[in-house]
Amino acid sequence: MKKRDGYLLAFFLIVAAVLAFFLNVFGKGAGERIVVMVDGEEFGVYSLLQNQVIVVENAFGTNRIVIKDGSAYMEAADCPDKYCMTYQPIAKTNESIICLPHRLVVQVEGAAYLETDGIAR
Amino acid sequence: MTNAKKVAYCAMLTALSMIFSYIEALIPVFVGIPGIKLGLSNLVVVAGLSFLPAGWVLLVLVLKVTLVSFLFGNMSVWIYSMAGGVLSFLVMLLLKRVKGVSTIGVSMAGGVSHNIGQLFVAVCMVGSAAPLLYLPVLIVAGAVSGTAIGAAAYRVHGLVGRMVR
Known part of the structure; x- marks a missing residue:
């Protein structure tokens, strides 16, 4: 290992740390609902406050998303690798569960400032 | 090195990469972090770059990705592997020209760019x-x-480097 290898390693670690810091500090807040996207198109929006089961069935395959006690997780999927089922439950904004073979993204969204005017109401 | 030798090394590296991929498929993936693995078969690309011309290494890479994807995966695996493989190949080729960076540094940047290439395809x-x-x-x-x-x-290169001429 030469000197510049060390610089390179330091560079990668610093970039990763800075990215992780910004994504965590500015990206994550209290989640309110999940958006399910299939192949880049919106499939549906579901409240995290309500316990429910969402079944996504299409040409790519079937996924069962469960919302329970404010967080969402992938309960079942018929994709070959089943990586999506190993994700931890998601509850904070921008957290996501991705099922690549089925081109499915479940992402948490928070209260958008323009939509919910809680104080005025 | 004669062309016949290059063809032979190219074939040997490709065969070796397929065995590596098979071995890797036997190792369980780290739970909780989807899609992260060692990428053992990339060893043939990194090692190949130290004694074969770049074009031949690229050939090994394309053969490896295509054969392994269709043996153990499918079309989408091919796209992910190809994007990661080609991007990391280009980055490693560039970095090899930089003085003061050893095989380890080259391979490190290759590993990072491999993942970035795959992430881009995922997006x-x-x-x-x-x-x-x-x-x-x-x-x-x-x-x-x-x-x-x-x-x-x-x-590996320290051990077999002298034999590869």
Whole structure:
């Protein structure tokens, strides 16, 4: 290992740390609902406050998303690798569960400032 | 090195990469972090770059990705592997020209760029920026696995380098 290898390693670690810091500090807040996207198109929006089961069935395959006690997780999927089922439950904004073979993204969204005017109401 | 020798080495490296992929398929994936693995078969690309001309290494890479994808995966595996493989190949080729960077550094950057290439395909595939949240984890994972592969390639070249002429 030469000197510049060390610089390179330091560079990668610093970039990763800075990215992780910004994504965590500015990206994550209290989640309110999940958006399910299939192949880049919106499939549906579901409240995290309500316990429910969402079944996504299409040409790519079937996924069962469960919302329970404010967080969402992938309960079942018929994709070959089943990586999506190993994700931890998601509850904070921008957290996501991705099922690549089925081109499915479940992402948490928070209260958008323009939509919910809680104080005025 | 004669062309016949290059063809022979090219074939040997391709065969070796397929065995590596098979061995890797037997190792369980780390639970909780989807899609992170060692990338053992990339050892042939890193090692190949130390004694074969770049064009021949690219040939090994394309053969490896295509054969392995269709044996153990499918079409989408091919796209992910190809994007990661070609990007890391180009980055490693560039970095090899930089003085003061050893095989380990080259391979480290290769590992990181491999993951970035795959992440880019993932973003295109799902049509959402959501996968980008994994960029920090994937950079670290790529650097770690790249360093391991680079260290192995360095050792291998030290042992068999004299035989490869």
